[in-house]
Amino acid sequence: MNRLAELSADPAMAPHLPELIRAVSAREENFFQTNKKGMALARALEKLPTVRPSSNDVDQDRIRIGTRDDLDDSQSSRLHEALTGLKPWRKGPFDVFGIPVDSEWNSAIKWNRLAAHLPSQSGKRVLDIGASCGYYMFRMASHQPALVLGIEPYATFYFQFLALSGYLSIPRVHCLPLRLEELPVIRRCFDTILCMGILYHRRSPLDTLLQIHQLMAPGGQLVLETLIIEGDGEMALFPKKRYARMNNIFFIPSVTCLSHWLARCGFADIRCVDISRTTPDEQRKTDWIDTQSLTDFLDPRDPAKTVEGYPAPVRAMVLATASPK
Template sequence: MNRLDDLARDPVLGPYLPELAATVNGRIRGIHGCDKKGVALLGALDRLPDVRPSSTDVNQARIRIGTADDLAPNQMASLDAALGELKPWRKGPFEIFGIHVDSEWDSSIKWNRLAEHLGSLSGKRVLDIGSNCGYYMFRLAARQPSVIVGIEPYLNYYFQFLALSRFLAFSQIHCLPLKLEEMPSMHRCFDMVMCMGILYHRRSPLDTLLQIHGMMVPGGQLVLETLVLEGDGEMALFPQKRYAKMNNIFFIPTVACLTHWLTRSGFDAIRCVDVSRTTAKEQRKTDWIDSESLADFLDPDDPEKTVEGYPGPVRAMILATSRHR
């Protein structure tokens, strides 16, 4: 399920391989053994057609894998069923042998906010925290980093990555079914860390930023995308119980407050490259999620507020540099 041995050849990541492999292999043994969801998702992988796509394209908004002509009718039916078993598809979109996987989020919109600011990634090591199905990792691969490591603890999304990787063969991309706190220290390993849609789920955002800083080389680039509170004050919203029906939302800072968090965590050259309100163009219910989405989380009488009465979701894209400590 993983090609961790490939990382052994990397002079920076290789020394951490034994500890990393022990943690990952333990998790995988659980998936194969007593985890009912894991066993069911393994069955979905087994039902994927054994076929090589005639062509692929990861350098476009809808990542394309092959064409419908690559599959026989029975293979198309098996593929459609297997992809359905891997729901919910939160990130995308993808065109997989002619099947349009219309994900809840149009992730190309967020990518377009970021892409022009990334600079060269040639030969660099990248960590994507909360990598989901790997959409951003596949988009990054076109920029030829030497290694991309994603961590994704939620099994549906991890198995979506495994399914896509059957057909998108990038030897430098790895996805590990781990939480950030399960990672080894990996001191000064990564030239770039992506942390998008994660920080507001963390009970202690400063501890998270400090851990990320420790994993980055001096001068490395942090890409941080998170919910923010509009306004110029140095403050953060802490929802009483739920925010947009989610009970795992903790701190939503203003950009000024977030800047202070980053400064105190060891970052400088902090710049906000985008602030955007989340709209139905970017996040909406589709046949590929079978659950509520943005419209259900907002006040029907005032779509700029959540159903709880808090300010509606606004997201900022922040770039920062890991300074020497």
């Protein structure tokens, strides 16, 4: 399903291609042949109509693939069934041949926060950690990078990427169904790394930042977006059991604490470019997720707190430069 052979043209990626192919093949074999959820997603993928979109647009907040006129009624019905079978759609939004896919997160809001501070990506290698369905990768593609590589280990989101990328057919945009620790250490490779909505899920955030630094070209830019606690203290919140009903949230630092982490992991020129409270305009329940969302995670009597009594989600976007080591 992947177009990994195309990476052979990239001198930094080519030496690692055999290892990447083995890792991706093993994961895809699991998804397509043994994992029940993966097999169900594969069946949904097979329902996608074979059609070439008349035009695409990845430069708008709602990424557009084709138009409704590209499909007959039968094809449109099959497409809707396939896209529904790939739920939940966490990131977006998309317009897929006239079908509006309203994702839980309006990812355009975060992208526009980033785009205001993003230098030219022309000719650069970009890595998106936890790429989900590829929304940010597709938006990045219009900036003419040499390579946009995503890693996304969760089957649902990986299959969503396969569905969308199959119609978009954007050269040099790839996603691998791998975790960060499964990615070969391609030292000093990436000029830009996006790590957005990931760090608080990691049990050892400093080890994660060190892994990221190894992958970055000297002078490369890290875009780090994560939950924070407000205030100037040099500390991090470590939830007792759950945060916003999630049991996979570990460290939520202050911006000062986060800056210290980055500095100790080899980053310089650390600057916070945005702090935003998460609101229902950005994250909400839609027909495309069938699960709870932000308002279900907050105290109904005091939306400034989570249901557990912690401060409600606030996110910071921090840019940092990889110093040579």
